[in-house]
Amino acid sequence: xxxxxxxxxxxxxxxxxxxxxxxxxxxxxxxxxxxxxxxxxxxxxxxxxxxxxxxxxxxxxxxxxxxxxxxxxxxxxxxxxxxxxxxxxxxxxxxxxxxxxxxxxxxxxxxxxxxxxxxxxxxxxxxxxxxxxxxxxxxxxxxxxxxxxxxxxxxxxxxxxxxxxxxxxxxxxxxxxxxxxxxxxxxxxxxxxxxxxxxxxxxxxxxxxxxxxxxxxxxxxxxxxxxxxxxxxxxxxxxxxxxxxxxxxxxxxxxxxxxxxxxxxxxxxxxxxxxxxxxxxxxxxxxx
Numbered sequence: 001x002x003x004x005x006x007x008x009x010x011x012x013x014x015x016x017x018x019x020x021x022x023x024x025x026x027x028x029x030x031x032x033x034x035x036x037x038x039x040x041x042x043x044x045x046x047x048x049x050x051x052x053x054x055x056x057x058x059x060x061x062x063x064x065x066x067x068x069x070x071x072x073x074x075x076x077x078x079x080x081x082x083x084x085x086x087x088x089x090x091x092x093x094x095x096x097x098x099x100x101x102x103x104x105x106x107x108x109x110x111x112x113x114x115x116x117x118x119x120x121x122x123x124x125x126x127x128x129x130x131x132x133x134x135x136x137x138x139x140x141x142x143x144x145x146x147x148x149x150x151x152x153x154x155x156x157x158x159x160x161x162x163x164x165x166x167x168x169x170x171x172x173x174x175x176x177x178x179x180x181x182x183x184x185x186x187x188x189x190x191x192x193x194x195x196x197x198x199x200x201x202x203x204x205x206x207x208x209x210x211x212x213x214x215x216x217x218x219x220x221x222x223x224x225x226x227x228x229x230x231x232x233x234x235x236x237x238x239x240x241x242x243x244x245x246x247x248x249x250x251x252x253x254x255x256x257x258x259x260x261x262x263x264x265x266x267x268x269x270x271x272x273x274x275x276x277x278x279x280x281x282x283x284x285x286x287x288x
Contacts, residue, residue, distance in 0.1 A: 005136055007257055008250075013142035013211065015249025016149030020204035021222060022229040023156055023241045024197025030173040030236020031193050033092060037099040038080070040223030041106035042073050042198045046205025047214040048110055049073075051119040054209075062124050062206065070203035077198025081191050103219060111216050121209030141210055148207065152200075153242050160238060169193060173236040225252065225267075232271045234284025243282065 025039045049069040054060055080102060088094040127141045160166035171179040172189055180186050212218065229248050233240025247270065255266035274282060 002136060003257075006138075007253055009138055009142060011250040011253040012146045012246065013249075014253055015246035016146045017204060017208045017211070018225055018229055018249055019149045019242055019245035020152055020207065021201055022226040022233075022245055023152070023238060024200035025226045026230045026233070026236060026238065026241040027169065027173075027193050028197040029230055031169060031176075032190055033176075034085075034095050034099070035227070036194075036197070037096060037223065038077075038103045038106065039197070039201055039226060040219035040221075041103040042077060042201040043205040043208070043222050044110060044214070044219040045073050045076070045106060046070070046202035047121065047209045047212065047218060048114055048119070048205075049202070050206040050209040051114075051121045051214040054122050055119075062210075066203040066206035069206045070199040073202025073205075074195040074199030078191055078195040081194040085194070086187070086190075103223075107216065107219055114214065116216055118213045118215035120213045121206075123210040145207060145211070149245075153238070156238055165192070228267065228271050230281075232274055232281060234281030237281065237283040240281055240283035 021039070021043055025036060028034060028036045028039070046066075046069045049072065050062070050065050053065050053068070054062065084098055084102070085095055088098060123141050127144055129140060130137045131140045131143060132138075158166075160170060168179070168184045168189055171182075171184060172186055176186060179189075225248060229241060229244040232247065233242070233244030248267065251270060252263065252267050256263040259266060278284075
């Protein structure tokens with residue numbers, strides 16, 4: 001019983017982390033029709049920033065670090081979008097290739113700066129003590145991470161459904177040409193959404209650091225999971241990203257624990273099954 005409960009909690013924490021990563025990816029994919037292959041590198045950058053900042057400055061709060069890393073990675077993403085991606089607008093294959101190349105550049109830069117060894121990210125001191133509930137012991141930080149994912153989901157829902165910016169983003173996702181026709185500045189919207197997605201990925205990298213640590217190849221480990229979540233949930237769907245993240249969290253965690261040699265096969269099977277019957281994903285729209 002303890003095995004199933006602990007693995008269930010691990011699944012929830014991984015699902016929450018995947019939602020923080022894939023929500024921005026889904027928005028970029030839905031609005032820009034761009035599979036941003038730099039997204040995993042942005043996540044890894046946030047993790048390395050956290051490892052450096054928290055180890056260099058004693059007493060630095062991880063929440064402040066997450067905010068700072070999110071802003072810094074968002075700025076890097078914005079510069080990349082304005083200086084590179086805008087020059088390739090109308091060339092989706094070129095955009096995908098340049099994001100892939102940028103991910104390699106970031107990965108090699110991290111290897112050059114931080115080396116090839118894994119760098120642990122310390123868990124906040126006030127969250128290091130385990131939580132005891134119903135006779136079981138749970139890592140407190142993982143419980144907090146699940147709560148943060150739910151808070152982030154609510155915040156993004158309010159942003160998309162209750163603000164003018166959210167209305168413009170939804171209009172661009174549903175019908176980009178019509179959005180241009182009614183005067184929505186789609187080019188500026190691209191930059192804002194790209195910065196938002198990159199910033200969320202950077203902050204997620206900080207929050208995932210105490211669980212995953214910072215190491216070379218972290219981007220390559222996380223990017224396929226984000227791709228599966230977005231394809232499974234539906235492009236541009238926040239609800240799809242939320243449901244898909246927790247589904248993949250459970251499948252990947254239990255698949256790795258029970259059938260480690262078949263973990264990736266088990267991971268891709270639900271996506272293949274869903275695409276066979278709903279090519280737009282669980283909550284995606286046919287038009288997107």
